[in-house]
Amino acid sequence: MSNRINYEKVRPDNIKVMFEMEKLLASNAIDKELQELIKIRVSQINGCAFCLNMHTDDARKIGVDEKRIYLLNAWDDTDIYSDKEKAALELAESVTLISERKVPDELYDKVRTYYSEEEYTDLIFIIGQINTWNRISISMGNKA
Template sequence: MEPRLDYHKANPEAYKAMLNFEIAVNKLGLEESLLELIRLRASQINGCAYCVDLHAADARKAGETERRLYSLSVWREAPFYTPRERAALAWTEALTDLSHTHAPDADYKTLLAEFSPAESVAVTMAINAINSWNRIGVGYRKVPAAD
């Protein structure tokens, strides 16, 4: 796959706005490991190779195990995730595939059972941020660096 353009250089102000959104999300009080699970799962669904590569590495740095990372795409069947993580992952999938899921009430209720209202907004903002980054990455064909 060939990159389309360098969006950093093409519109630095737009890129800066996304970075500021990401910085704000990182300050909302969610655990780093949970944020990385959210980012990685959304990136898998959206098919953003760059973001999958980046967030798998960041998740490892945040203490994630290989076993949990390898199982993330089948988290519903794997016993390795906490109820809090499961609620965030279900909400991630619901909002990432919004045209098919329409954010089901069951997923929302599960989210609120594990997160305070403020935390639920933080989870939603994290999902929004990574979905935006995925659309930039996929749209402009950003690829991971080859080793």
């Protein structure tokens, strides 16, 4: 990996906190496959090649079907994802594009038909975490 600043060396405590959050999020109730799909979709929206490369590899390692990876940018135009997964992906898009879309009550209600309060909260933290990683990676010049 090449980057503008060796931020892991400059601010090791900051990265340590990010990795601790990753450990915490890995232990939540959200399906691991869905977590990777969310990370890929958010990274597509943000244009983070480094994270796209990492999370498509991670998805393949846990057995995500290639079609589910390839069709993510058109998730709402296919039946390959369940309604529950589609709700989470729609939430991921709205949170990632929050200045444009907000998170309307209708979307919140839709997501809550599939996910408990705890799971909704987990989804928000997963989405927030990958958005943070995307912003770190892009602004620091990480290359895929």
